[in-house]
Amino acid sequence: MNTVIKVEQLSKAYQLGQFNTGTISQDLNRWWAHVRGKEDPFLKVGEKNDRTTKGKSNVVWSLKDVNLEIQQGDAIGIVGKNGAGKSTLLKILSRVTSPTQGTVKIKGRIASLLEVGTGFHPELSGRENIFLNGAILGMRKKEIERKFDEIVDFSGVERYIDTPVKRYSSGMYVRLAFAVAAHLESEILIVDEVLAVGDAEFQKKCLGKMQQVSKGEGRTVLFVSHNLSAIKQLCSKGAYLRDGELISVGTSEETVIQYLSYHQKKGIGDIYVKPAPEGKDLELMRAEIFDHDGVHRKQFEITESISIDLTIRCVKKIPSVYGYIVVKNRQEDILIESDSNDLLPNRLEQITEGDNVFRVVIPSKVLPYGEYRFYISFASSFSDSYSVDVPGEILNFTIVDTLTQRGHTRRSKTSSLLQWELKNALT
Amino acid sequence: MSQDNTQVPSGQQWDVVIEPHYRLFHINFKEVYRYRDLLGLIVKRDFVASYKQTVLGPLWFFIQPLFTMVMYTFIFGKLAGFSTDGLPKPLFYLVGITTWNYFSETLNKTANVFKDNASIFGKVYFPRLIMPLSIVVSNLVKFGVQFLLLCFVMLYYAASGTVFSPSLYLVLFPFVVVLMAAQGLGFGMIVSAMTTKYRDLVFLVTFGVQLAMYATPVIYPFSSVPQQYQWMIALNPMTAIVEVSRKGLLGHGYFDIQMFVSCIIFTVSILLIGIVVFNKVEKNFVDTI
Numbered sequence: 001m002n003t004v005i006k007v008e009q010l011s012k013a014y015q016l017g018q019f020n021t022g023t024i025s026q027d028l029n030r031w032w033a034h035v036r037g038k039e040d041p042f043l044k045v046g047e048k049n050d051r052t053t054k055g056k057s058n059v060v061w062s063l064k065d066v067n068l069e070i071q072q073g074d075a076i077g078i079v080g081k082n083g084a085g086k087s088t089l090l091k092i093l094s095r096v097t098s099p100t101q102g103t104v105k106i107k108g109r110i111a112s113l114l115e116v117g118t119g120f121h122p123e124l125s126g127r128e129n130i131f132l133n134g135a136i137l138g139m140r141k142k143e144i145e146r147k148f149d150e151i152v153d154f155s156g157v158e159r160y161i162d163t164p165v166k167r168y169s170s171g172m173y174v175r176l177a178f179a180v181a182a183h184l185e186s187e188i189l190i191v192d193e194v195l196a197v198g199d200a201e202f203q204k205k206c207l208g209k210m211q212q213v214s215k216g217e218g219r220t221v222l223f224v225s226h227n228l229s230a231i232k233q234l235c236s237k238g239a240y241l242r243d244g245e246l247i248s249v250g251t252s253e254e255t256v257i258q259y260l261s262y263h264q265k266k267g268i269g270d271i272y273v274k275p276a277p278e279g280k281d282l283e284l285m286r287a288e289i290f291d292h293d294g295v296h297r298k299q300f301e302i303t304e305s306i307s308i309d310l311t312i313r314c315v316k317k318i319p320s321v322y323g324y325i326v327v328k329n330r331q332e333d334i335l336i337e338s339d340s341n342d343l344l345p346n347r348l349e350q351i352t353e354g355d356n357v358f359r360v361v362i363p364s365k366v367l368p369y370g371e372y373r374f375y376i377s378f379a380s381s382f383s384d385s386y387s388v389d390v391p392g393e394i395l396n397f398t399i400v401d402t403l404t405q406r407g408h409t410r411r412s413k414t415s416s417l418l419q420w421e422l423k424n425a426l427t
Numbered sequence: 428m429s430q431d432n433t434q435v436p437s438g439q440q441w442d443v444v445i446e447p448h449y450r451l452f453h454i455n456f457k458e459v460y461r462y463r464d465l466l467g468l469i470v471k472r473d474f475v476a477s478y479k480q481t482v483l484g485p486l487w488f489f490i491q492p493l494f495t496m497v498m499y500t501f502i503f504g505k506l507a508g509f510s511t512d513g514l515p516k517p518l519f520y521l522v523g524i525t526t527w528n529y530f531s532e533t534l535n536k537t538a539n540v541f542k543d544n545a546s547i548f549g550k551v552y553f554p555r556l557i558m559p560l561s562i563v564v565s566n567l568v569k570f571g572v573q574f575l576l577l578c579f580v581m582l583y584y585a586a587s588g589t590v591f592s593p594s595l596y597l598v599l600f601p602f603v604v605v606l607m608a609a610q611g612l613g614f615g616m617i618v619s620a621m622t623t624k625y626r627d628l629v630f631l632v633t634f635g636v637q638l639a640m641y642a643t644p645v646i647y648p649f650s651s652v653p654q655q656y657q658w659m660i661a662l663n664p665m666t667a668i669v670e671v672s673r674k675g676l677l678g679h680g681y682f683d684i685q686m687f688v689s690c691i692i693f694t695v696s697i698l699l700i701g702i703v704v705f706n707k708v709e710k711n712f713v714d715t716i
């Protein structure tokens with residue numbers, strides 16, 4: 001394998017607070033230490049970057065001793081919560097800022113997309129901005145000319161190409177900006193959370209383009225996103241950062257699970273993974289939301305069914321065990337309440353020891369548009385002598401109605417759609 | 428695929444090595460050259476963008492020096508009665524204004540280069556030196572346009588029979604323009620490097636440059652400065668530039684080879700210091716600005 005990025009002992013310290021009084025004296029202290037060949041006195045006291053606790057020092061390590069090797073053709077997704085150092089890492093790799101310690105060695109040209117539309121000037125037309133933005137990203141003029149039609153085509157704003165971009169809608173602006181960046185010829189592409197903007201269709205297009213870049217063209221991609229399913233879909237490998245330290249590198253699947261299991265308490269999403277078995281007789285290890293094609297989704301049309309896969313680990317068989325599910329909307333209304341005894345036979349009673357995957361399907365045209373939370377627990381009439389798992393609210397999803405004409409103005413408490421049929425025509 | 432086999436496991440060739448500290452003179456001019464298209468496009472942007480949605484458009488390039496010239500002629504020439512070395516007053520002032528403007532605008536804009544471009548610099552890498560260079564070129568174009576105006580005014584006076592005669596020193600003029608650019612750029616970069624942390628300097632520089640004009644023979648000729656103060660004015664590196672321009676274009680001005688050579692040495696040193704300081708700061712300024 002061919003290493004294209006080699007990160008060694010990389011650290012980055014930031015100074016917190018105001019740069020105001022005291023900075024001159026601090027600078028002089030630093031300089032004096034430097035002259036005597038000593039270590040920077042203000043870096044010694046630096047501490048781990050945990051923004052939730054108040055630290056003693058006003059220097060924090062945004063990255064600490066990160067070692068990472070990236071091979072050619074890897075698509076690597078970087079996960080971590082806000083402030084974990086993901087953006088700092090990308091910033092150092094794209095040479096926007098320099099590290100405090102350590103080195104990075106890079107082979108090949110890097111194109112970094114820390115933001116879409118950097119350097120766009122509102123007064124200039126789309127055409128002029130394509131050239132300007134392309135040049136800022138490191139393209140030669142000839143290169144842009146060669147790709148111009150392709151860029152315009154991808155952006156889909158051909159009609160407005162000679163209009164100043166200040167007249168663009170924000171969506172058009174982003175489309176054009178991403179189009180320029182997507183057509184960069186570089187061996188390494190760095191993308192930071194840019195897909196958070198734009199509509200669903202465009203996000204899909206961006207992901208598709210990135211997939212083409214990494215899988216089709218064999219280029220190396222570094223991708224930071226909070227959209228975990230995008231990371232799983234796009235990336236072959238994953239790296240997990242926590243408080244400035246690189247916790248693990250592995251397949252994107254493993255990394256996402258590790259990340260989720262650590263941060264599970266703090267939020268619910270379209271995947272639930274139990275951090276570690278709790279030693280109960282029956283435990284929910286994992287729950288995931290899919291559409292009918294088996295694709296991870298969080299948002300559904302009213303005309304789509306929602307499948308929830310539950311991985312249940314049975315350690316000891318429990319007599320007359322059942323599962324209980326509640327789906328609530330934001331107003332805490334219970335729209336669905338159901339347990340596994342509703343439709344007999346109760347499949348949960350037939351569970352075998354080991355991991356079993358159950359599927360629960362919420363049919364289409366049941367829930368109206370809105371945001372929902374999925375609650376699950378297990379119970380048994382013999383629960384005194386057995387321990388069962390009560391995971392609680394573990395998943396959420398959204399239902400939209402963009403396909404029917406009435407859409408979100410429909411006031412139904414369900415999303416049943418009624419068919420009008422001509423019974424007989426009286427003429 | 429066959430290429431993959433030719434890789435050497437140790438001692439690989441890296442294209443870029445990112446380190447915390449660089450040598451003082453680690454300046455990648457090759458890279459600056461590679462980004463020359465960007466420089467051109469930024470200069471173009473500066474022009475296109477600044478006059479979009481204006482009625483007079485590029486005419487504003489002429490209006491500003493022309494009005495300044497009229498004001499100076501009235502206030503310094505008529506009211507205060509400053510000497511103009513026997514030259515037509517508007518012509519005398521216009522040479523000073525055109526050259527001084529180039530210097531001061533280059534300096535002021537370069538001094539703010541980090542602040543003005545913080546959002547771009549924080550998101551994408553390109554050789555930062557491109558930005559100050561583009562300021563120099565943008566202002567050079569503007570200077571060229573204003574120089575045209577000066578030529579028209581000169582033609583007007585020549586046609587109406589006023590005596591002034593461009594001298595042989597005119598051959599020095601292109602070189603003088605380069606010196607001016609280098610001085611503005613050098614000073615500007617030094618200031619810009621210092622302002623990333625201490626904003627105080629921005630205020631100092633904006634009005635400092637305004638005041639410095641009075642220490643430069645813009646509104647008065649060097650020859651009219653009293654003997655005992657001449658050394659002070661001569662120390663100002665812009666003095667030689669304005670005086671040589673005037674001597675070349677209009678035939679009257681002060682030229683002293685010693686003064687001119689020291690101006691060159693000074694300019695080169697300022698430019699070098701500027702580049703080194705700028706280059707040192709650019710690597711980390713994103714964290715402090």
